[in-house]
Amino acid sequence: MADHTEHPEHSHLSDTDLRVRALESLLTEKGLVDGEALNAIVDTYENKVGPRNGARVVARAWVDSEYRAWLLRDGTAAIDSLGYASTQGADIVVLENTAEVHNMTVCTLCSCYPWPVLGLPPALYKSFPYRSRAVKDPRGVLREFGQDIPEDVEVRVWDSTSEVRYLVLPERPAGTEGLDEEALAELVTRNSMIGTDRLKGNNG
């Protein structure tokens, strides 16, 4: 389906590309940026920081009840302890999903996102439809992700209006008792940590 509103860059990619190159060359000539440093930053966000970090945090919380309690009490320190601290994740609050409560995160004003544990935000999170509707119609939004939240489950939406960052701790799926921490981390999706997804167990 052609949709020009979601990827406007497709229509004038070359103009933008040229403008970015011109800016980088200007800033390089002025001594404000260095190409090698830029390469290293791109590499960090493409290959080193991403939702696999968050998945390891979640898996640890599922297998280690003391870690889980620490994570919910002081998310920042518990995440730091696994080595996932960096900029934009200075204060991280972890939200626990249960059979009674489903948490979902958004940033209506821009696209604040917990980089150290989830990497840079995906298209859905940056999109105008998500930013506008997540707070007003979270159950409708969740249905677009294939999640029908029962009426007796409370939906809590967290709008990231400050420098505090939110990470959802999804429920451990049923039927995963025999899996080790590494195998559990493989089950954790990025969207389950944003709160737009709920994990299904091996039993369905």
Next chain:
Amino acid sequence: MDGVHDMGGMDGFGPIPIEEDEPVFHAPWEGRVWAMNMALAALGKWNIDAGRNIMEQMDPVRYLSSSYYQRWLYRTEDILVERGMVGREEIETPPEQRKLEKLADPLSHEEIVTRQRAGKSARLDEDIPAQFKAGDQVRARNIHSRGHIRLPRYARGKAGVIDRDYGVFIFPDTHAVFAGTKPQHLYSVRFAARELWGEEASARDKVYLDMWDDYLEAC
């Protein structure tokens, strides 16, 4: 300001784009824009609130018709000009016609990372009394600031409850215009979905927003 960036509760933007196996950057230029931002931010000529403030002043038609990284590109150009680091005419002059003096030596990646880690938190180690405590009934003030504000329109004038006190943080409204950090308590404030959106919302659901003392009054 009451700009288009303040999107919470707006209708009409259509379905959510859900991409499978999405790349971090959809084109190489997106990564370059991102990296330039990180490198420039480490120079310390602006802060995150000032950056958002500039983004919010973008022409609304341009804001809505640009992609995420295009907005970062335009914002970067605007703030470089605003902070006197680059002239607008330098941005618009073709590279082959430019004659520039090197201003400084750029930061290495190691230095950028070190500086990011050193300045990462908006939390302040200051002994400021809290105006509210968990469980207090509060109302978000009805403020329509022309400047930078992190209180979305949809919550203004609405009644909620202090859920937790996060401690003392930088106040973005002043920080965005380099007018000081105005340290004060930041809270998570819980609102019933029906208080915000009326009877169509679920009676069970809640929306939580982070709010500073200056955004709140007792109710």
